[in-house]
């Protein structure tokens with residue numbers, strides 16, 4: 001399986017990092033080895049001084065998607081979950097300044113946290129407005145809503161499938177809302193969907 005992540009998908013987050021709002025989805029990938037499951041502890045890497053949390057809605061692909069349009073994309077996933085796209089922001093800033101790829105800052109071991117819970121699209125009263133938030137030590141630090149995504153689920157799947165065949169079991173992290181910030185040793189992170 002593979003993990004594809006969307007960057008800059010909320011206007012307020014793009015602005016907080018002084019990035020321009022993209023005209024099409026920005027994406028990058030993480031390897032399967034970056035997955036952190038079962039609420040296991042996240043070991044802070046010793047080569048970064050600033051690892052940021054990015055809480056994100058996650059699509060689990062259920063049907064092969066290859067060059068599908070947005071309407072057909074809807075049939076390619078049934079469940080939405082929650083994850084954290086951990087990012088070594090200091091390293092990413094260095095890479096961005098040099099125009100280099102982001103993998104070192106994004107694809108490292110344990111950088112893709114995946115929650116245990118999944119919600120079926122059919123169980124959602126308002127599938128276009130899924131609220132979620134992240135608490136650190138009991139304090140809410142990020143709050144998002146899928147209605148604020150620049151590119152919605154179907155558009156994301158359609159766009160990605162133009163370039164990369166998505167297969168059942170693949171995960172798509174759909175971008176983080178504003179409020180990203182550093183995590184520290186012994187912080188307790190809790191996501192709500």
Ligand code: ZN
Pocket residue numbers: 005006007054056085173175176
């Ligand atoms: Zn992200």
